[in-house]
């Protein structure tokens with residue numbers, strides 16, 4: 001079991017709503033971003049003396065821009081439905097981690113400065129001045145929300161705390177109070193092309209290594225190409241897929257599926273990142289700048305289709321906003337959805353009978369599936385409602401003999417966040433991450449005990465990284481989390497290609513067309 005310098009919650013068989021314990025997570029605050037990460041994103045470098053006036057001006061701007069924000073702040077009736085729905089409250093007991101408690105941090109400032117009653121009778125309507133103490137609370141607790149939207153499913157008014165958190169972070173960024181983890185990563189995307197700062201040559205090495213590995217394992221040449229002009233498909237995938245475990249096993253699987261489909265595909269070194277942290281910080285402009293890189297890569301490479309790999313929030317941004325952020329996509333082949341999820345792609349081939357599997361290759365595992373919150377509650381997949389739940393499960397059942405769902409209160413649109421989403425996947429928030437994972441780990445533990453489940457599959461890079469790190473705090477094995485396309489990769493029966501006898505994987509001929 002991993003050692004913790006905080007108390008790891010005890011797993012229960014049934015969902016335990018804890019007694020409210022104020023202030024338990026008041027100390028939790030991520031590292032503040034430095035000016036060199038703030039400024040490339042268009043934000044102030046650090047907090048100025050007149051931060052309050054600037055923050056209120058930004059707040060007013062957002063209220064004018066996003067009608068939903070004002071509606072959310074006006075419409076809560078304090079019914080209490082959301083109070084026990086957030087994994088961070090369930091894991092930490094802190095009432096400011098109840099969705100309504102989190103919203104009220106913003107609501108009291110809204111009432112004080114943007115409502116008549118709050119201006120004249122602040123005490124009567126719960127309005128408060130925007131003091132430095134309140135700002136510190138914002139910084140702490142709006143970085144204890146993974147923007148998972150679970151609370152909004154249970155709120156009778158559909159109030160979306162995720163959007164309130166995004167707005168709060170945008171206001172704080174605008175006054176120079178950004179979060180280091182997110183903003184450093186976005187700056188890296190602008191400088192190098194991906195969250196991890198992997199330069200083109202490192203990507204090329206990785207992909208070449210994967211080709212070698214797959215050939216050694218299977219005797220089949222599956223291509224993993226970079227910057228291949230004229231490829232049919234541009235794969236946009238989280239950069240964790242290039243090296244982290246179990247992510248890279250998923251990438252191996254995508255390549256095998258493309259091979260069986262007989263389509264050429266490529267990764268772009270310029271847009272080598274599916275993740276879009278612009279969403280986590282609520283910044284439309286940064287979301288747009290990151291998405292525009294995908295458009296440029298698609299145009300430069302002359303691809304006909306765009307397929308997204310396994311990344312929850314990348315799919316949320318792509319599914320919900322890609323056209324607005326970087327469209328129109330009229331230069332792509334209109335016969336295919338833009339964008340398309342790798343699970344849709346694989347499932348389509350399964351339905352057409354074009355993939356062959358040997359399910360017994362996964363017989364060492366009993367699977368369950370974790371619905372990643374951004375896919376579950378902020379997107380869809382395929383032509384039918386609920387496709388985002390059904391398609392990944394259908395793929396898993398196609399490639400595995402042993403599958404069980406977790407408790408229905410914890411899956412599909414009621415799924416619990418892994419605890420590391422929304423820009424919180426950083427070691428400076430480890431206590432929050434471990435405690436926030438409790439409801440999901442509890443449900444996993446129950447199917448392990450009751451059904452003999454050994455592994456949990458996911459289609460989100462953050463979920464995979466988070467579970468790899470936090471499962472050992474609960475006495476579980478980091479290798480229990482797997483990629484859906486890792487299971488596909490294990491079971492798929494590959495068709496030998498024409499060049500399988502080649503000794504040398506020499507892609508120089510393709511390299512002549514490389515993008516600079």
Ligand code: SF4
Nearest residue numbers: 086145146148149151
């Ligand atoms: S969006 Fe998710 S993390 Fe944020 S308050 Fe709601 S349930 Fe909690």
Ligand code: SF4
Nearest residue numbers: 076077079080082155
């Ligand atoms: S469920 Fe909605 S209306 Fe009820 S307390 Fe929570 S946010 Fe307010």
